[in-house]
Structures are given as C-alpha cells and as structure tokens.
Amino acid sequence: MPDKMTDLIEELALANRILAHEGVLDAFGHVSARHPTDPGRYLLSHSRSPLLIEPDDILEYTLDSEPVKPPKVHLYAERVIHGCIYQARSDVMAVVHHHAAAVMPFCIAGKPIVPVFHLGAAMGEAAPFWDQHDEFGDTNLLVVKQEEGHSLARALARHSAVLMNRHGATVVGGGLKELVSRSIFMCQNAEYQLHALTLGTPEPLHRGEVKLAGTLSLLPNVVTRTWEYWSVRLEAAGGMPPRRSSAKAARRPVPKTARVTPRERRKGRRR
Numbered sequence: 001m002p003d004k005m006t007d008l009i010e011e012l013a014l015a016n017r018i019l020a021h022e023g024v025l026d027a028f029g030h031v032s033a034r035h036p037t038d039p040g041r042y043l044l045s046h047s048r049s050p051l052l053i054e055p056d057d058i059l060e061y062t063l064d065s066e067p068v069k070p071p072k073v074h075l076y077a078e079r080v081i082h083g084c085i086y087q088a089r090s091d092v093m094a095v096v097h098h099h100a101a102a103v104m105p106f107c108i109a110g111k112p113i114v115p116v117f118h119l120g121a122a123m124g125e126a127a128p129f130w131d132q133h134d135e136f137g138d139t140n141l142l143v144v145k146q147e148e149g150h151s152l153a154r155a156l157a158r159h160s161a162v163l164m165n166r167h168g169a170t171v172v173g174g175g176l177k178e179l180v181s182r183s184i185f186m187c188q189n190a191e192y193q194l195h196a197l198t199l200g201t202p203e204p205l206h207r208g209e210v211k212l213a214g215t216l217s218l219l220p221n222v223v224t225r226t227w228e229y230w231s232v233r234l235e236a237a238g239g240m241p242p243r244r245s246s247a248k249a250a251r252r253p254v255p256k257t258a259r260v261t262p263r264e265r266r267k268g269r270r271r
C-alpha cells in the first residue's frame with residue numbers, strides 16, 4: 001500500500017478523534033476523505049463513535065457508498081451523504097456530518113449561522129438550509145437513500161456547509177485539515193453568535209471581510225498550526241489513535257504533531 005494511503009488513513013482516524021474531542025462530533029457523526037489516488041472512491045470508518053476510531057476501522061467505498069470489499073461489520077447508515085457530495089463536487093476532498101450542540105439551536109429554529117468573527121469566515125458567507133421533509137415527507141430524518149443524499153448535495157451547491165433542519169450540519173473541505181479547521185471554527189462562530197444575541201444584534205462580517213478573513217484562515221501555515229494545537233490537546237487527554245497495524249506503518253516515526261511534552265507524559269498518557 002502506498003505511503004500516502006497509509007498517511008491519509010491515519011490522518012482520517014486523527015480527524016475523527018479531534019472533532020470528537022473538540023465537541024463537533026459525539027457518539028454519532030462521521031468524517032470521510034476522498035481516496036488519494038482514485039477520485040471515484042472515498043474512505044470512511046465502519047459504524048463506530050468517532051472518538052474511538054482507529055486506522056484499521058477505515059474502509060473504502062465507491063461513490064455509490066457501497067463498500068469495495070464485503071463488510072464484516074455494521075456501516076454508517078448515512079454514508080450516502082459522503083458519496084453523493086463527492087459525486088457532485090470534484091473539488092471536495094473531505095466531508096463531515098455532525099449534530100454539534102453549537103449548531104443545533106440554529107438547525108431547530110431555522111435561523112442562519114453567519115460569520116460574526118474573523119475565524120468564523122472559514123464557513124463562507126452563508127450556509128444554506130435543507131429540510132428533508134420538504135421533498136421526502138415523514139422520515140426518521142436520517143439521510144439513507146441515494147435520492148436523499150443527492151438532494152442534500154444540491155442544497156449544499158457550491159457552499160462549504162449546509163444546515164439540516166432539526167438534524168445537524170454537513171461541512172466540506174479541500175482536505176482533512178481544512179475541513180477540521182472549518183468545522184471547529186463554524187461551531188465556535190455559532191456559539192459566539194448565540195451569546196452575542198443576548199447582548200444585542202450581532203453584525204456579521206462584511207462580504208469583503210468574509211473573503212479576506214476566510215482566505216487567511218485556510219493558509220497552509222495556519223491550518224497546520226491549528227491541526228497541531230488540536231492534536232496536542234487530544235494527546236494530552238490520552239486520545240490519540242494507534243498507528244496502522246502493519247509492520248511498515250509501525251516502523252514509521254511518530255509525527256511531530258503527535259508528540260507529547262515530558263510534562264504531558266508525566267501527567268499520564270494512555271491509549
């Protein structure tokens with residue numbers, strides 16, 4: 001297996017755990033990445049809570065969201081979200097679907113999340129709404145049919161995120177690090193927006209500010225810095241995923257971002 005596949009699988013396991021540790025994901029929700037060499041496939045865990053995901057949990061899917069190898073484990077019911085978005089958006093390399101507490105009040109009230117501080121610009125100018133009931137009537141609100149996934153992808157259109165009424169949100173990125181950064185900052189933005197409403201009417205960033213600040217927060221050095229910060233926080237909490245269980249992967253050195261300081265090690269490090 002080429003190294004970039006191993007690297008992406010390990011990065012995907014880490015992305016799951018970072019997003020869970022930072023409160024974007026909980027027992028539910030899932031993150032995927034497009035296959036590094038075959039754009040007609042994507043990588044996603046089998047059904048497991050994101051905080052527990054290990055590289056060996058990651059499976060390969062076609063864009064119809066069928067597993068490439070017959071599965072021996074349960075799969076995420078809502079994986080069509082990922083496949084349908086990868087079909088619709090060739091620029092998207094990573095997708096997360098979540099029900100973060102920060103965004104739920106907006107999804108329930110049907111009120112838009114708008115960027116209200118500079119890092120919030122990572123979400124773009126606006127996130128459209130998608131109401132499953134409009135097109136599909138009474139459902140259990142899970143997005144499980146291909147036509148539901150395609151409908152959600154149409155609502156997302158060229159945006160970076162779509163809010164799902166009474167359900168959650170789906171966010172996309174040009175890579176896993178960009179996706180993690182955008183998702184966390186969008187949740188922080190939603191929290192700030194809601195808090196600010198108790199003080200008055202928050203004024204969103206101007207259109208030009210969203211563009212300029214949004215570009216800034218996606219610069220490679222900024223994305224690397226935030227990824228390292230969230231990785232170290234996860235490491236300090238003892239939540240880092242194990243390495244991939246192949247001899248080749250086991251021999252590879254621990255990346256800088258995964259190292260802990262001697263002080264953190266003394267405080268206890270468990271896997």
Ligand SMILES: [Zn+2]
Pocket residue numbers: 078097098099142143167168
């Ligand atoms: Zn869901």
